[in-house]
Amino acid sequence: MPDTTAGKSLRSARDMIEKALREMADKAVLPKPGADRGVVGKIALRHILKMIDVVIAALEAPPESDSIVVYGILAEECEPVLGLPSSDVFSALVELCGEPHGSAIRPELPRAKRSVIETIRREIVTVTVEYRARPGDTGVRIIEMLYGADRQKVRRKRIKQEIDWGDIPEEVRARIIRDGDEGVTLSLPLGRA
Numbered sequence: 001m002p003d004t005t006a007g008k009s010l011r012s013a014r015d016m017i018e019k020a021l022r023e024m025a026d027k028a029v030l031p032k033p034g035a036d037r038g039v040v041g042k043i044a045l046r047h048i049l050k051m052i053d054v055v056i057a058a059l060e061a062p063p064e065s066d067s068i069v070v071y072g073i074l075a076e077e078c079e080p081v082l083g084l085p086s087s088d089v090f091s092a093l094v095e096l097c098g099e100p101h102g103s104a105i106r107p108e109l110p111r112a113k114r115s116v117i118e119t120i121r122r123e124i125v126t127v128t129v130e131y132r133a134r135p136g137d138t139g140v141r142i143i144e145m146l147y148g149a150d151r152q153k154v155r156r157k158r159i160k161q162e163i164d165w166g167d168i169p170e171e172v173r174a175r176i177i178r179d180g181d182e183g184v185t186l187s188l189p190l191g192r193a
Contacts, residue, residue, distance in 0.1 A: 014049060017045050017048055017049055018049060020045060066141075066167060066168070066169045067097075067099070067169075070129055070141075070143060070188075071090055071093045071094055071097075072086075072090060073143055073159055074089070074093055074127065074143065074145065074188075075087070075089040075090035075093060077143075077145065077157055077159060078120070078124075078145075081123070081147060081157070082119055082120070082123055084116055084119060088112070088113055088116045089116060089120070091110060091111070091112040091113075091116070092112035092113070092116040092117045092120050093120070093188075093190075094112070095111070095112040095117065096112075096117060096120060096121075096189075096190045097188055097189055097190065098189060120190065121190065122149050123147050123148065123149050124145060124146070124147045124190060125146040125147055125148065125154055126145075126146045126187065126188075126190075127143070127144070127145045127146075127187070127188040127190065128143075128144050128185050128186065128187050128188070129141065129142070129143050129144075129185070129186050129187075129188065130142040130144070130183060130184070130185040130186075131163070131168050131169075131172045131176075131183070131184050131185075131186075132182055132183045133163075133165060133168060133173075133176060133182065134176070134182060135165070135173075135176060135177050136165050137165060138162055138163070138164055138165065139162075139163050139164075139165060139168055140160060140161065140162060140163065141160075141161050141163045141168075142158060142159070142160045142161075143158070143159040143161075144156060144157070144158045144159075145157045145158075172184045172186070
């Protein structure tokens with residue numbers, strides 16, 4: 001588990017609850033007046049332990065990559081635009097952007113369908129992701145997609161979301177701190193897969 005205050009506090013609370021449960025279990029006979037309360041207490045404590053274990057597991061898991069989030073949002077937004085299932089679009093975006101097989105983003109992701117890749121190449125003109133933030137503050141992520149097979153009638157789809165400082169990609173945070181930029185724009189490399 002990462003060495004965080006929250007992690008230490010949860011681990012400590014979990015250990016205290018587990019100790020209380022062991023002490024309850026060690027007492028072979030509960031006093032008659034509190035017997036029902038003791039059983040209910042044990043059940044409640046076991047449920048609390050399970051909930052704490054879920055939170056601890058979430059804290060121990062590596063943070064979800066911002067790329068996964070962006071690909072997921074784009075896949076959902078492309079579904080009605082392209083008329084393709086978002087799962088197929090997600091696989092194609094990951095492949096088009098050059099994410100290597102076996103990486104954290106695509107550990108068991110199936111290969112993208114050629115027809116979906118060709119549809120994306122034909123329909124999507126460009127995708128940019130802009131991050132606006134000040135060091136340590138909550139920021140904004142703006143995903144903008146220009147699309148349309150007829151390049152004369154290009155349409156724009158814009159998704160704007162509030163994002164915590166810690167969820168902004170590390171290299172973008174570094175640029176914001178180092179260069180004093182409050183806005184950093186990245187283009188998705190929808191290259192040849």
